[in-house]
Amino acid sequence: MIARNLRHLRLFLAVADLASVTRASDLYNISQPAVTQALGKLESQAGGALFTRTRQGFFLTGRGEALAGRASRAFERLDREMAAISPRLQLTATAAQLSALIATVATENFTLAARRLGLSQPTVHRAVSQLEQEAEAPLFQRSAHGLIATRPCQDLARAAQLAFAELAQAEADLAEFDGREAGGIVIGSLPLARSVLLPQALARFRQRRATLPVRVIDGLYDELLAGLRRGEIDVMIGALRNPAPIGDVVQEPLFEDGLAFVAAPGHPLARRARLRPADLGDRAWVVPRAGTPAREGFERFFGAAGQPLPPSILEAGSILLMRELLLRGDFLGCISAHQAAAEISRGLLDRLDIEENLPGRPIGLTFREGWIPTAAQAEMLDLLRQGVADLDRL
Numbered sequence: 001m002i003a004r005n006l007r008h009l010r011l012f013l014a015v016a017d018l019a020s021v022t023r024a025s026d027l028y029n030i031s032q033p034a035v036t037q038a039l040g041k042l043e044s045q046a047g048g049a050l051f052t053r054t055r056q057g058f059f060l061t062g063r064g065e066a067l068a069g070r071a072s073r074a075f076e077r078l079d080r081e082m083a084a085i086s087p088r089l090q091l092t093a094t095a096a097q098l099s100a101l102i103a104t105v106a107t108e109n110f111t112l113a114a115r116r117l118g119l120s121q122p123t124v125h126r127a128v129s130q131l132e133q134e135a136e137a138p139l140f141q142r143s144a145h146g147l148i149a150t151r152p153c154q155d156l157a158r159a160a161q162l163a164f165a166e167l168a169q170a171e172a173d174l175a176e177f178d179g180r181e182a183g184g185i186v187i188g189s190l191p192l193a194r195s196v197l198l199p200q201a202l203a204r205f206r207q208r209r210a211t212l213p214v215r216v217i218d219g220l221y222d223e224l225l226a227g228l229r230r231g232e233i234d235v236m237i238g239a240l241r242n243p244a245p246i247g248d249v250v251q252e253p254l255f256e257d258g259l260a261f262v263a264a265p266g267h268p269l270a271r272r273a274r275l276r277p278a279d280l281g282d283r284a285w286v287v288p289r290a291g292t293p294a295r296e297g298f299e300r301f302f303g304a305a306g307q308p309l310p311p312s313i314l315e316a317g318s319i320l321l322m323r324e325l326l327l328r329g330d331f332l333g334c335i336s337a338h339q340a341a342a343e344i345s346r347g348l349l350d351r352l353d354i355e356e357n358l359p360g361r362p363i364g365l366t367f368r369e370g371w372i373p374t375a376a377q378a379e380m381l382d383l384l385r386q387g388v389a390d391l392d393r394l
Contacts, residue, residue: 001045001171002042002045002046002067002167002170002171002174003095003164003167003168004095005038005041005094005095006093006094006095007038007094008038008039008041008042009042009071009074009075009167010028010075011024011028011030011035011038011039012038012039012042012050012067012068012071013068013071013072013075014027014028015035015039015051015058016051016058016060016064016068019056019057019058019059020057020058021035021036021039021058039051042067046063046067046174047063047174047175047177047178047180048061048063048177048178049061049063049064050063050064050067051064062177063174063177066170066173066174066177067170067173067174069372070166070167070169070170070173071166071167071170073166073370073372074162074163074164074166074167075163077159077162077163077166078090078093078098078156078159078160078163080159081152081155081156081158081159082156084152084155084156085135085137085139085152085153085156086134086135086136086137088134088135088136089131089134089135092134093131093134095164096127097127097128097130097131098131098156098157098160098163098164099117099127099160099164100113100117100119100123100124100127100128101127101128101131101139101153101156101157101160102157102160102161103116103117103124104124104128104140104147104149105149105153105154105157106157108145108146108147108148108149109146109147110124110125110128110147128140138150139152139153139156140153158229158230161230161231161232162230162231162368164231165231165232166231168183169183169372169373169374169377171183172184172374172375172376172377173374173375176374176375181209181211181212181376183212183213183374183376184212184213184214184215184376185212185213185214185215185234185235185376185377185380186214186215186217186232186233186234187214187215187216187217187233187234187235187236187237187380188217188219188224188225188227188228188233188235188236188237188238189216189217189218189224189236189237189238190221190224190236190237190238190239191238191288191317191318191319191335191336191339197237197254197338197363197384197387197388198216198237198384200387201380201383201384201386201387202214202216204383204387205379205380205383208379209376209379212376214380217233220289221238221239221241221292224236225245225246225249225366228249228366228367228368229246229248229249229368231368234367234371234373234377235365235366235367235373235377235380235381236365236366236367237363237364237365237366237384238363239257239292239293239294239336239361239362239363240253240361240362240363240364240366241293242362247369248368248369249366249367249368249369250366250367250368250369250371251362251364251365251366252364252365252366252367253362253363253364254362254363254364254365254384254385254388255338255362255363255364255388256360256361256362256363257336257337257338257339257360257361257362257363258336258337258358258360258361259294259297259298259301259334259335259336259337259356259358260334260335260336260337260339260340260341260344260351261275261280261332261333261334261351261352261354261356262322262326262332262333262334262335262340262343262344262349262350262351262352263326263331263332263333263349263350263352264326264327264331264349264350265347265348265349265350266350267326267332267350269283269332269352270350270351270352272352272353273353274353274355275352275353275354275355276305276355277301277302277304277305277307278305278307280310280332280354281302281307281308281310282310283310283312283330283331283332284310284312284313284314284329284330284331284332285298285310285312285313285314285331285332285333285334286314286315286316286321286322286325286326286331286332286333286334287313287314287315287316287333287334287335288315288316288317288334288335289315289316289317290315292317293361294334294335294336294361295315297334297358297361298334300358301334301354301356301358304358314331319335319339319340319343322335323343323348323349326349332352333349336363338363365381365384
């Protein structure tokens with residue numbers, strides 16, 4: 001609800017900055033009753049008073065400060081990209097138009113964008129055309145293959161996504177004032193977190209907040225990173241990259257993880273001590289995909305001994321798939337030590353006695369730079385941090 005009327009939010013911020021409805025109405029050249037009506041609608045959506053009205057002026061309540069912080073951050077992102085296209089957009093662009101723009105950039109097609117939004121194709125086409133008219137410049141290049149967004153258009157669409165994500169967090173912040181739950185948490189999960197760290201944190205989180213929506217998205221690193229940067233994912237958890245992949249994300253290490261070389265229970269090599277690369281080079285292996293930190297560690301293990309990589313390699317990032325392959329064939333596996341710990345403790349896999357001295361890889365959290373979590377999101381992050389101690393007991 002909060003994100004549906006950008007003009008009302010701008011008026012709200014003007015009143016907060018100027019402490020006056022009269023000055024805000026003069027700034028935007030609209031009537032005082034119109035400003036008062038906009039504030040009333042926002043306060044209804046926000047669940048309570050945003051201002052304390054006094055003879056000295058309008059002053060933000062705690063609820064108002066929460067909304068003002070989020071709205072200011074949202075417009076800071078939006079206005080920078082709008083100004084790069086046309087300053088008029090700051091006055092005329094609506095949330096509906098920006099939603100249409102986001103969907104069209106993503107799908108490169110008005111019809112597909114309309115389906116994504118549950119609207120008619122003419123409605124989406126008209127919304128984008130209105131933005132282009134105000135911008136006095138094309139936002140898309142029309143081609144036989146679809147609509148290709150210009151660079152400024154791509155930047156605006158991404159800024160709009162992040163602005164809407166910020167306003168969605170405002171909904172959650174405001175709900176906390178009334179003891180309600182709103183919003184949710186979207187976690188991008190890499191393989192290690194799926195099997196060990198995240199399940200424990202989620203179980204504890206549900207004991208505290210039984211109904212707040214939580215969505216876990218499994219995927220490859222690059223896909224999850226793109227979702228994080230677009231505001232579709234709140235936080236990623238898993239192996240960190242060194243250096244950080246791009247400047248607009250922040251990484252928080254939680255612990256160091258090593259590698260585990262594993263085999264099916266009872267495998268002949270599981271009974272041998274001090275295995276070396278020379279003992280393993282002719283075996284069939286199941287390992288994580290190329291480019292992942294675990295795969296790089298596997299390759300360094302053989303490279304440090306001056307040996308070529310085993311010729312038989314099957315890529316699989318899932319510990320479940322790896323385990324099933326090891327049980328069904330004469331395979332060996334290489335995977336995160338913490339990820340393998342639960343399988344080994346349950347007797348589902350045996351750990352090989354390997355001579356290796358590889359550096360650990362950092363496991364942790366990845367956020368957007370400047371991201372401020374809601375209270376519920378902060379609780380989840382704290383549970384993930386606290387859960388690191390449990391890993392040492394596996």
